[in-house]
Amino acid sequence: MEEAPNLKVKRPGGGEFYALVWTTTPWTLPASMALAFHPDLEYVLAEVEDGDVYIVAKGRANAVQEETSLRFVKFSEPVLGKVFEGAKFKHPFLDRIEPGVLAEYVTLEQGTGIVHTAPGHGAEDFYTGQRYGIDIYAPLDDEGRFTEGLPEYKGKTVFEANPFIVKLLQERGALVGEGKLSHSYPHCWRCHNPVIFRATEQWFIDLEHDKLRERALDEIAKVKWFPAWGEERMRKMVAERPDWCISRQRFWGVPLVVFYCEKCGELLKDFHALRNVVKWFEKEGADAWFTHSAAELLPPGTKCKCGATAFRKEKDILDVWFESGSTNLAVLKGNLWPADAYLEGPDQYRGWFQSSLLVAMGVRGHAPFRQIITHGWTLDADGRPMSKSKGTGELPAEIVEKWGADLLRLWVTSQDYQTDMRFSEPMVAQLAESYRKIRNTFRFALGNLDGFDPARDAVQDSQLQEMDAWMLYRTGELVEKCRAWYDEYAFHRVFHALHDFLVVDLSAFYFDVLKDRLYTFARRNTARRSAQTTMWRITSALVRLIAPILVFTAEEVWKLLPRAAGDAPSVHMALFPKREELVANVAPDKKRNWESLLDVREQALKKLEEARNSKLINSALEARLEMRASGKTLDLLRSYASWLPQLLIVSQVSVASANGKSPASSAANAVDEIEVRHADGKKCERCWNYSTHVGENQTYPTVCERCTAALAEIERSGNAKSGGA
RNA sequence: GGGCCUGUAGCUCAGGUGGCUAGAGCGCGCCCCUGAUAAGGGCGAGGUCGACUGUUCAAGUCAGUCCAGGCCCA
Numbered sequence: 001m002e003e004a005p006n007l008k009v010k011r012p013g014g015g016e017f018y019a020l021v022w023t024t025t026p027w028t029l030p031a032s033m034a035l036a037f038h039p040d041l042e043y044v045l046a047e048v049e050d051g052d053v054y055i056v057a058k059g060r061a062n063a064v065q066e067e068t069s070l071r072f073v074k075f076s077e078p079v080l081g082k083v084f085e086g087a088k089f090k091h092p093f094l095d096r097i098e099p100g101v102l103a104e105y106v107t108l109e110q111g112t113g114i115v116h117t118a119p120g121h122g123a124e125d126f127y128t129g130q131r132y133g134i135d136i137y138a139p140l141d142d143e144g145r146f147t148e149g150l151p152e153y154k155g156k157t158v159f160e161a162n163p164f165i166v167k168l169l170q171e172r173g174a175l176v177g178e179g180k181l182s183h184s185y186p187h188c189w190r191c192h193n194p195v196i197f198r199a200t201e202q203w204f205i206d207l208e209h210d211k212l213r214e215r216a217l218d219e220i221a222k223v224k225w226f227p228a229w230g231e232e233r234m235r236k237m238v239a240e241r242p243d244w245c246i247s248r249q250r251f252w253g254v255p256l257v258v259f260y261c262e263k264c265g266e267l268l269k270d271f272h273a274l275r276n277v278v279k280w281f282e283k284e285g286a287d288a289w290f291t292h293s294a295a296e297l298l299p300p301g302t303k304c305k306c307g308a309t310a311f312r313k314e315k316d317i318l319d320v321w322f323e324s325g326s327t328n329l330a331v332l333k334g335n336l337w338p339a340d341a342y343l344e345g346p347d348q349y350r351g352w353f354q355s356s357l358l359v360a361m362g363v364r365g366h367a368p369f370r371q372i373i374t375h376g377w378t379l380d381a382d383g384r385p386m387s388k389s390k391g392t393g394e395l396p397a398e399i400v401e402k403w404g405a406d407l408l409r410l411w412v413t414s415q416d417y418q419t420d421m422r423f424s425e426p427m428v429a430q431l432a433e434s435y436r437k438i439r440n441t442f443r444f445a446l447g448n449l450d451g452f453d454p455a456r457d458a459v460q461d462s463q464l465q466e467m468d469a470w471m472l473y474r475t476g477e478l479v480e481k482c483r484a485w486y487d488e489y490a491f492h493r494v495f496h497a498l499h500d501f502l503v504v505d506l507s508a509f510y511f512d513v514l515k516d517r518l519y520t521f522a523r524r525n526t527a528r529r530s531a532q533t534t535m536w537r538i539t540s541a542l543v544r545l546i547a548p549i550l551v552f553t554a555e556e557v558w559k560l561l562p563r564a565a566g567d568a569p570s571v572h573m574a575l576f577p578k579r580e581e582l583v584a585n586v587a588p589d590k591k592r593n594w595e596s597l598l599d600v601r602e603q604a605l606k607k608l609e610e611a612r613n614s615k616l617i618n619s620a621l622e623a624r625l626e627m628r629a630s631g632k633t634l635d636l637l638r639s640y641a642s643w644l645p646q647l648l649i650v651s652q653v654s655v656a657s658a659n660g661k662s663p664a665s666s667a668a669n670a671v672d673e674i675e676v677r678h679a680d681g682k683k684c685e686r687c688w689n690y691s692t693h694v695g696e697n698q699t700y701p702t703v704c705e706r707c708t709a710a711l712a713e714i715e716r717s718g719n720a721k722s723g724g725a
Numbered sequence: 726g727g728g729c730c731u732g733u734a735g736c737u738c739a740g741g742u743g744g745c746u747a748g749a750g751c752g753c754g755c756c757c758c759u760g761a762u763a764a765g766g767g768c769g770a771g772g773u774c775g776a777c778u779g780u781u782c783a784a785g786u787c788a789g790u791c792c793a794g795g796c797c798c799a
Contacts, residue, residue, distance in 0.1 A: 107726090124799085233729045237797080240728085259761090346730075346796045376731085377795055385795075415737075419731055420795055429769055430736060430751060435763095437751090444761045500750055512766065519760060609768045612757060617756060620766085649766085688760090 009034065009174050011089040011098070019055045019089050019100075020064060020176065020391035022111030022401070026165040027196075029159035030149045031118040033134045034098050035089050037081035038106035041113055045076035055084070057113020064112055068177030081106070081113075092174035094707040103128050116582065120199040138198045154650065158196055203247035203256060203316065205358070213238060216357055219367040226489055227418045233349050234357075234372075244358065245321045253317030255289035259298065263308035268695040273302040288624075289313065325355025328368035337364070349374075373489055375417040381424030394423050403428055406550045410435055413495045413549045434499055438550070442557045445539040448518050448534060454564045458533040461584040463526055467643065469536035469584035470594045471510050475501075475538045476582030482545050483576060491549065498546050508539070509598075516646050520687040520706070522713035536562060541577035558661045596636055597647060599669035603650045621688050624652035624680060628673040634658070637671070649692035651679035 009029070011019040019035055035042065042058040048070055056064055058078045065072060084100035105124055106115050119129025120138025131135060139148045144157045152168050153161035169175040186195050207213040216238050225231040230357055247256055257277050258269040268274065276299045280288035288297070295310040303309050332339055338360070344352055353372055360368035376384045378394075386393045399408045411429050412480070415421045478501050485493040514531045521528040539561060547554035551572065558571035568574035604627075608620050617623045625648065629637050637644065637655040644653040658672040679690035684704035691704035700708050 028790060105726095109726095115740090163734070227730090229730065233797090236728060251734070278765095348796095349729085350797055374730095379795080383794060414737055422736095426734060426752090434737095434751060440761065440764065444765090446762065503750065507761090508766070511761085514767095515760080609756075612767075613755090617757090 009092055009169055009176070011092060011174075017053050017055055017608055020112040021114050021116045023116055024163045025121075026169070027117065027153075028118040029092070029169075030078055030094065030099070030139060030146065030153065031120045031137045032091065032098060033096075033118045033119055033129060033137055034101045034117040034132065035084075036101050036103040036106055036115040036128060037084045038104065038113065038115045039080065039082040039085075039102040041081045041106065042078035043081055043084070043113060044078050046070075046072040046073040048074055048237045048519055057081075057108055057115065060107040060111065060113045064177070067179055070176055084157050093168050093172050099132065099134075101132050101134075105604065109722060110541060117517065121197045125302050126199055134238070136176045136199045138200075138248060140196075140198050144196055144198075200249075202245050203258075205244040205246055205362075207219065207241065207243050212358070216361050216367075219357065219361065223369060223663050224366050224371045226371065230349070230372050230374050234353065237349055237354065238357070241354075244319075246322050247314075248319055248342055248522070248618045250317050252290065253320065254286050254323055256314045256316050256318055256650075257289070258314035259294055259311040260314070261304035261306060261308050262310035262312055264304060264306040266300070266304060266306065268298075268304060268311055270302060280588055305714045319353060322359060323353050325357075325359035326363075328356055328360060329363060332368070338367060339369045341373050342369040342415060343373045343375065345377060346374055374463055376420035378711045379420050379422045381422060381427075383420075383422060386423070393506075399428070403608075404552075406552050407432055407435060409549055410495070413491045416490075416492045432441035434503075435550070435553075436547075437507065438499060438502050439553055441502045441511070442543065443541065444507070444511055445535050446560050448514075449536055449539070449562055452532050452562050454533075454536060454562055456636070457529055458536065459526060459529045463530060464534065464584050465527055465530045465649075466586070466590060467513075467594065470591060471505075471534055472537060472582045472584045473591065474505065476579040479545065479577050479582060483579075486548075486576070494545070495549055498542060498549075502542065509601075511535075511576075513649065515648055516649075516687065516689075520710055520712050522717060524717055525710070525713060537582065541582060544574050544577050547574075560641040593640065596633075596669045597640060597643070600633075601648055603671055604650075604674055607674045607676050608648075608650070616676060616678060619688075620649050620650050621681055621683075621690065623650040624654070624677045624690075625650055626654050626656070626673075626677060627658050627677040628658040628675075629671045629673050630658040633669055633671060636669075645689070 009021045009023065011021055021035060023029065043055055044058045044061060046054045046056055048054070054070065054072075058075075061072060061075070064545060082102055083294060085102050087100035089098045089100065090096075103115070103117070103124070106113060113497070117125045117128055117134075118138075119126045119134055119136045126136065128134075132286065139146055140146050140158065144159075146154050146156060146158070146161060150168065152164045156164065166175070166178070187193060188195050205212070217235060220231060220235050220238065223231070224232075236502060251460055257274060259274075260266065261268065274538075277289070277297050280292065280297055284291070294313050297313070298311065302311070303310075304311070327336060328339060340389060342348075342353060342356065348354075353369075356368050360366060361485045380386055380392045380394075384390075384392060399411075400541045407428060411423065411428055412421070414431060414434075464472070478497060481497060482494045485491070485497070514535070517528050539557070543557045544553050547558075554571045558574070604625060607625070608617070609624060611623060612616045625644075627637055627644075634655070634657055640647075641653070643653055645651060681692035681704075682694040683690050684694050684707055685702040686707040687704060689704055689706070691706075693705040693708075694703065695701050696705065697703070697708045700711055703711065
């Protein structure tokens, strides 16, 4: 925001009328060519005491009195602005008649409702001027100095001229009000100096030529957009954009290959001759344009239609967006074109996406991409865009240095990148915790697969424990979901699903339950091998699924994971798992059973926690659960009675009929009653379970009956030929 | 000012066609374990679903207005 003069200028109309006009840029007055009225706004003729009559928008009359010395004493009936179209007004200090014109952008927010129009100094004014066939007048040179006009300002720059023009208005009696106004004025983004608008000649690509716009719109409909709103955004932008101005006034860049005849000024349209420039570019690059003369660049004997043979080069360079828009032609050779997908931020709907589309439409007649994927903007912790100049940026290289590359990828992946994404240290720190959990879970699996050789030790599907087969099945479901999410680039859903499965289903549940089998059963016991086989298959599937997200960690896991013959040497060369790989034979009713058992487990854990808090037990293995249930739940518990202790990680579970007692809950799978007692017997030194049978075996007096059997099995296999881990 | 987009617990996310006391993980609090240990397990407390107004028997879910934020224009 900055202060600008806020002037009310009167313009003599044809007779005794004055039009009141408002401006903040006095320097544009010499180029003022018309007065704009809104066609549908009401205007009044306001008379002051000395008899002068001013045209002013009805809705601004009061404001005008407050801002000027004018005191209106009489108002006419209002008339619509459209009546002033074609009216004639005198310029306040030049010998020029300005017509009244109509423009929709005139508002009642500020000023007088009448806007002075300088088609040479603003885009809106330019288009208004075009509509009325008014000259584009901009009497300024490249340094912003007036090249013609009154001696009061001629030769001065626009900013120097401002006060002199104000003075000029005062001297001519044309200034009825003067104030200061804070408003935003355009500035150079680079040097921050104020800029002025000046109409100049430029090169354009005509969007209507060869139906470019229409054909581009057709192509937009054929592209697949992620997210889907991209299509609508691009369609509107292309449908409504102006012609593409492709020339820029810079000292260096890719040149516009255009020659003008030195004699008659005509464009050289000899395309055979122009082609010669291509040879120079192939040899020396585009710089050849600047290091060679027109005579050198053109083939000998090139002539203008007028017969002259001397040419000058166009000095303007090509818009850099044209260059970026043509990269697909350079990068995607042969059948690699078009690209499968372009990936960029939302600003590129106006930039790269669009320039690429338009250039490719012109050259190839088709979009250079099959899909457009748009990511959100990167914001800081407060939701502000990251900005280098404001010092709010985070350099990816520094993040990688501090947290590791996988963490940076995890940050990207954990969020929905299609909306704006925030970055903050606490967020990454939290993500680091998730990362460690994932890593540890993989590490646990690897540790328990030490020495496991799939070719030798894996059990057949038919030998898998029911729970293990069920876990494979669940992994298969996850695989299917993740593959679908990858297909639609929904990476954050993949990450969240994998993370939750690893943390909840594996670490907290399945792996925890497996510990008993893994640690206490004989190494080559089929139940233990079933556990390992399942762990191995699940880990192999998950590590492949997570590989695009945690590239280094996944590779590390893959290198340490026992592999079957033919497995890829790198996880990044392996294919995603297929659901079929994970499906073991589990009947639908068994799946339902296990889901129900999970509900039972949840109920039991709450009771165990209560028991812990009341100091009845510490470890869950100190507990014996007495369950009473009815109906289907009772049937379920009875048929899975042998599974219950390991599933709940307690030493003993008894199941009894509720005997018509009122159920504790009406929820499905609700156990009517779960009572926690201290487990019977003594703690087995080996498996930590409590058992009344500890001490019964004389060979192993400190262990339970299960461990006695396990130890016997180990002894037998120890005497047999070695069979690996 | 215009076009497009976003807004669910402290954080990151789920919640087709509107329907039970809004879910998950993390974080946090408390507890347990010590054979994943610079680990592991459990329980628990956290949300007026940006705001308001409508439509409906019923809205996080539909419509409208507004607020906050983002990208691009003006």
